[in-house]
Amino acid sequence: MRAGVRIGIDPGDARIGVARSDPSGFLATPVETVRRGKGDLARIGRILAAEEDEGATVLEVVVGLPRSLSGREGPAAAKVREFAGRLAARVAPVPVRLVDERMTTVSAEAMLRDQGRTGGKRRAVVDQAAAVLILQHALDTERATGAAPGEIVEET
Structure with missing residues (x-):
């Protein structure tokens, strides 16, 4: 297992969930939810910079790629690929990887519901929970x- 902090990203239309791993790559934990839109890539860049300021080596950023249950990519995947390319340009030289994220938001919703989180409380953290997953x-x-997971993203 490669040593270093990984950052996990669950990009949605309105919000972006962010998670991080410990330096050994054993456990993912939530970081924050970033509002999608102007300044979102800059905020993610600042999250990476803060990790490095604290002495961590950020090994890579892992972005969830939504696919259908059959494995096909639709319009949502195209949007994520475009976002990931822009993110790769923003955080270079830290590599960005796309990984299959089928059903993570559904799983995160169910997990939070099972924990008793409802409505607004759940919406506030579901993106972070999906990023953790x-x-x-x-x-x-x-x-x-x-082997490193997923596929490497080229900068756009």
Whole structure:
């Protein structure tokens, strides 16, 4: 397992969930929810900079790529690919990777509902919870396979 903090991103139309891993790549935890729109990439860049200011090495950013249950990519995936390309340009030289995120928001919603979070309380953190699930899956995949997860994103 490669050492270094990974940042997990769940990009939605209105909000972006952000998570981080510990430096050993064992556990993903929520960081914050960033409002989508002007300044969102700058905020994510500042999150990475803050990690590095605290002495962490940011190994990569992992972005969830929505696919249908059959594995096909639709319009939402195209939007995420475009976002990931812009993010890659913003955070370079830190690499950005796309990983399959089928059903993570649904799983995050169910998890939060099971914890008793409802309505606005759930909406406030569901994107972070989805980012945690995306990142944790990427960490677990790398630990199981020994290979970096997903596909590398080219800067746009």
